[in-house]
Amino acid sequence: MSLKSISIKPTTTQSPTGIIVMLHGWGANCYDLEPLAEALNLPEYQFEFLDAPFPHPQVPGGKMWYDLESDNYEGLEESRQQVMDWLGELEQDTGVPLSRTILSGFSQGGATILDVGLRLPVAALVSMSGYLHCEPEPTGDRLPPSLIMHGIQDPVVPIAAAHQVRDLFQALGMSVQYREFTMNHAICPEEIALFHQFVRGLNLGEV
Numbered sequence: 001m002s003l004k005s006i007s008i009k010p011t012t013t014q015s016p017t018g019i020i021v022m023l024h025g026w027g028a029n030c031y032d033l034e035p036l037a038e039a040l041n042l043p044e045y046q047f048e049f050l051d052a053p054f055p056h057p058q059v060p061g062g063k064m065w066y067d068l069e070s071d072n073y074e075g076l077e078e079s080r081q082q083v084m085d086w087l088g089e090l091e092q093d094t095g096v097p098l099s100r101t102i103l104s105g106f107s108q109g110g111a112t113i114l115d116v117g118l119r120l121p122v123a124a125l126v127s128m129s130g131y132l133h134c135e136p137e138p139t140g141d142r143l144p145p146s147l148i149m150h151g152i153q154d155p156v157v158p159i160a161a162a163h164q165v166r167d168l169f170q171a172l173g174m175s176v177q178y179r180e181f182t183m184n185h186a187i188c189p190e191e192i193a194l195f196h197q198f199v200r201g202l203n204l205g206e207v
Helices: 076-094 108-116 159-171 189-202
Strands: 005-008 018-023 045-050 101-106 124-128 146-151 176-181
Touching: 018 076, 018 108, 045 076, 076 101, 076 108, 101 108, 101 189, 108 124, 124 189, 146 159, 146 189, 159 176, 176 189
Parallel strands: 018 045, 018 101, 101 124, 124 146, 146 176
Antiparallel strands: 005 045
16 A cells, blocks of 8 residues: 555454544654554454654654645645545455545644545544644535544644634534543543544444
């Protein structure tokens, strides 16, 4: 595949009910969110932890989806296309359709899935401390249900960014669950529990 990922297969003997794809934040890499596979306790799901395409300029071993410090978010369009191509390859290789694929991301990874996820017929979006890096451009007749979670004390991505996502997605007619937590730029246990409940509520095994 075009992008590197860590793949964690279901711990059941059945074919995966669905796939949860996770995108890390700016300066991290595909290993950063890997512990969530066990923490989410969704044994019938396959997890894919995707590595961003560009090396981070200051963090050794860190990656980025695009250059946040450039005037025009250099690399954004290339990264978007690579993620979309990779998801198409994933569907072909696994036989699991995008309609049973959940996109999730933290911070810049959250921004990326909030963009890509409106352009593809995916099952759902889960944004953790994310934001919109461009105006939403939805395609298709069906927009995915979304879970937007954010810390009210976040000094990196202000809570106003989450409000913007919520308001714009609701204006598009999307089903949006929104939750704030008393935390900074992080992932808390309560957030993981809500993530678990959200996925269970999708009932992808019945799709």
